[in-house]
Amino acid sequence: MRGKFITFEGIDGAGKSSHIAGVCELLRSRGLTVVSTREPGGTPLGEKLRELLLHEPMHLETEAMLMFAARREHLAAVIEPALARGDWVVCDRFSDATYAYQGGGRGLDRHKLLDLEHWVHGHLQPDLTLLFDLPFAVARERIVLQTRELDRFEQERADFHERVRQAYLERAAASGQRMHVIDADRPREQIKKTVEEIVSSICR
């Protein structure tokens, strides 16, 4: 039987990465084989593209096309073979991020993104997407506590991140049952409980 595809989304610093390992553990405890991966990245080529995308200035359309180029490689080398084997794939970001960041944040025409999406993954969509939602100011406070250098996206102004957040919420509202909005402005333990309840609902 084909595996399931779960993605995590949210503005930078929303706290999603903190919960990915827990979800993989939960799925493995139910006897499932899990592949945990991320975008942009997830393959040797994708990780090289990630470095460029996060640190090298580039034209907006170049950015969108490189996101989808990395995704094409990721789908071909990792995601599609894993799902075909019956493994479950847990991915830190996927195409919803392109609609939110390149579409909402940067203002790229949605039709161009639809064309790229159709080319790269046709009708394949995640079975479940967890959208970690919180105000930008809260996410920013969390990010500044980290001592590392901020990447190109994290360095963007508040209005960029507000548009990304809005685009995510609009996408969630239009997604039917696929996307679940999680209030991420709460203590970690409460979020963990919500995440586990949602993920458990698709394990049955």
Ligand SMILES: Nc1ncnc2c1ncn2[C@@H]1O[C@H](COP(=O)(O)OP(=O)(O)OP(=O)(O)O)[C@@H](O)[C@H]1O
């Ligand atoms: N519920 C929470 N309350 C307070 N701090 C949190 C919470 N969840 C995560 N953090 C902290 O916020 C920071 C960002 O968390 P994390 O890296 O999980 O976010 P992220 O959504 O994956 O971010 P990015 O997309 O930028 O990689 C980390 O320092 C993490 O320890």
Ligand SMILES: Cc1cn([C@H]2C[C@H](O)[C@@H](COP(=O)(O)O)O2)c(=O)[nH]c1=O
């Ligand atoms: C997949 C994808 C990602 N991004 C942005 C979003 C983040 O700012 C970075 C990735 O960093 P993270 O630590 O893994 O969150 O890339 C994007 O703009 N468009 C995309 O499609």
